Amino acid sequence: MAIVVNPPRLQRVTDADGRNRIEVSGTWLLRVILPDAATLRPQLAQYAKDTNARWDLRAIQQLDAAGALFLWRMWGRRRPDVLLKPEYEDIFANLATKPFPEPPPPPRDRLGLLVKLGQGLLSFSRNLYAITILAGNLLLDLLYLLRHPADIPWREISANIHRTGSQALAITALVGFLVGVVLSYLSSIQLKNYGADVFIINILGLGIVRELGPILAAILVAGRSGSSMTAQLGVMRVTRELDALSAMGISHTQRLVLPKVIALAITLPLLIIWSDMAALLGGMLSAFLQLDIGYRQFLHGLPAAVPIANLWLSLCKGSVFGMLVALIACHYGLQIKPNTESLGASTTDSVVTSITIVIIVDAIFAVIFSNVGF
DSSP: OOOOOOOOEEEEEEETSSSSEEEEEEOOOHHHGGHHHHHHHHHHHHTTTOOEEEEEEEEEEEEEEHHHHHHHHTTTTOOOOOEEOOGGHHHHHHHSSSSSOOOOOOOOOTTHHHHHHHHHHHHHHHHHHHHHHHHHHHHHHHHHHHHHHGGOHHHHHHHHHHTTTGHHHHHHHHHHHHHHHHEEEEEEEHHHHHHHHGGHHHHHHHIIIIIIHHHHHHHIIIIIIIHHHHHHHHHHHHHHHHHHHHHTTTTTTIIIIIIHHHHHHHHHHHHHHHHHHHHHHHHHHHHHHOOOEEEEEEEEHHHHSSSSHHHHHHHHHHHHHHHHHHHHHHHHHHHOSSSSSHHHHHHHHHHHHHHHHHHHHHHHHHTTTTTTOO
């Protein structure tokens, strides 16, 4: 004959003497309690607040140690006035005499911050060493190709120029236009207060051509093309294609890394010019709407406000940024282990490192060439 398993139940009853009694019934086994634990826990906590209530456990069909411990913890690890079956008395007596202590807090690691700092420094040193080795191999491959022009991977270079350049025109133009509109709009609000409307040309020209254009294009390329390069090399690592190239005697750096570095060194300066044009167009439109500065006046005053040296400096920064983004992206791609978790982590590290390095190098350029172009 099968035993009927009733779910655990709680009910508050008021006795003739006016005292509350909590009737506990059903089966209080671990496998039966777990499905209803979310409902039983707040109900038990609410009933346990009444310290004068009597708990009647005589209607319980089955009770194991887990069910008793569940009730014990809800009672606040103390035994209230309880009516029990004799066979359950030993369970609660053991809980009362041998309480379960709280686990001790984990020991405080006073050197944790120093250890993390050391680990970060070691990781930075390893990556810097690997990138230096990769750059040296690229230089050797470049010297080899200059002596053997027939081996230059023109198709790979052309394909990377297409992927990193022409396919990025839409997003760079859109973001550049919106940045120009925002910068012009915010600047015009302040310039109106001082009657210096015409200086919007200087602010937009120098700000966009000298700084915002290169930084904006480099960050977009790092997030778009840099992550793509890392993922591409990572997938080749996971699918053992890099091992196949090594078995055939084909250099990774010559066929995979060098075309990407050359492509970004070419396309990023061109993308900077493209994003500068879009940003200046957005700034010019906003200046016309906010300050009533005509297009002809804006275009006529732009060459005088922005010396040509700023454009050349911007293009030089773009070429350096492009090589750094490609080099870092390829480094992290080649360091990926043959598993999908490493692929995602290395792609993220590639983008973050590329953007950080771009900002640091831009700050170095700003300090070194602080007297150029003014």
